Amino acid sequence: MKLHSRKGAVATALAFSLALAALAASTFTSSPSSTADAKYIGADKCKNCHKVDENGNQFAHWEKSKHAQAFAALASEEAKKIAKEKGIEDPQKADACIKCHTTAFGVAADQIKKGFDAAKGVQCEACHGPGENHMKARMAEAAKNEGKKERVQVPEGEIITKIDAKKCESCHNSESPTFKGFCIHRFGAEQKHWDPRKDRAADTLICGCSGKEGCKHTCDDKCGGKK
Numbered sequence: 001m002k003l004h005s006r007k008g009a010v011a012t013a014l015a016f017s018l019a020l021a022a023l024a025a026s027t028f029t030s031s032p033s034s035t036a037d038a039k040y041i042g043a044d045k046c047k048n049c050h051k052v053d054e055n056g057n058q059f060a061h062w063e064k065s066k067h068a069q070a071f072a073a074l075a076s077e078e079a080k081k082i083a084k085e086k087g088i089e090d091p092q093k094a095d096a097c098i099k100c101h102t103t104a105f106g107v108a109a110d111q112i113k114k115g116f117d118a119a120k121g122v123q124c125e126a127c128h129g130p131g132e133n134h135m136k137a138r139m140a141e142a143a144k145n146e147g148k149k150e151r152v153q154v155p156e157g158e159i160i161t162k163i164d165a166k167k168c169e170s171c172h173n174s175e176s177p178t179f180k181g182f183c184i185h186r187f188g189a190e191q192k193h194w195d196p197r198k199d200r201a202a203d204t205l206i207c208g209c210s211g212k213e214g215c216k217h218t219c220d221d222k223c224g225g226k227k
Contacts, residue, residue, distance in 0.1 A: 035129035035160060040104040042116040043068075043123040046131060049138060050124075056194025062124060065191060070101040070121035082177055100171035104130075127163050134159040153197055161197070163188075 047059035062068055073079055074091040083091040091097040099105040102118040103126040113132060125131050134154070141152055154161065165184040172182040188207045198204040 035131075035133065035157065038130040038133040039111050039113045040107060040116050040125050040130045041113045041132050041135060042103075042125075043120055044115070044117070045113075045135060046124045049135075050196065055196045058124075058193040058196065061191075061193040067122035067126070067191070068120065071098070071119050072121065074098070074101055086177070127160065127167065129160040131159060151197065 043059065043062065049055075051057055051059040066073075071092065074083075074097055079091045079097075083089070083094065083097065086096070088094045088096065091101075095105075098118075101121060103121070103123040104112055104116070104118065111130070128134075137158055138154075145152075165182075168184060168187060169182055172187070173179060192205045192207055192209075195204045204210070
């Protein structure tokens, strides 16, 4: 199912706890390899490199997450009930809902690569930004260093590697009728995946904690991502 973004998102977002979502709307200084001039490619393209077990298989972690089911969840009876209370007939067609339950909402059509499927929910690029330039750069690097196993550090600006609470809170906020507070540490622990930039990817989480010891970030429901 292909979706096309529409302008003028309704002020009240429908987002509920069973479908974690993040809004893909960030601005970065433009450079030859930055996310600012890149197009959205979709998780199916990301998996070409990020479904390798020795590098952490980030795609598999995402595929099992509530983010991956964010759009599908809008078809549930619970979602329809919440939508009805807000005067929304079909949450899968309402801007107020899909702006936080899909990726690249509101992005111009010429900034989305053919084959991108918004129905796949909150995908990799919702957090890491449009991946076209990153994909091209990594493929070129791999071709140049064919046969070599040295791990190359990704240049700053090529893809977003540090996710802060502000990005998450663009959707995880009090506008949601079922909002119960947001803790960036707990959320990060739930979404954690191995960092492919590290030499020992299987031992290091994207949040910086040790994979062997688990995520050490803990706080209560009222932390709101401030700790």
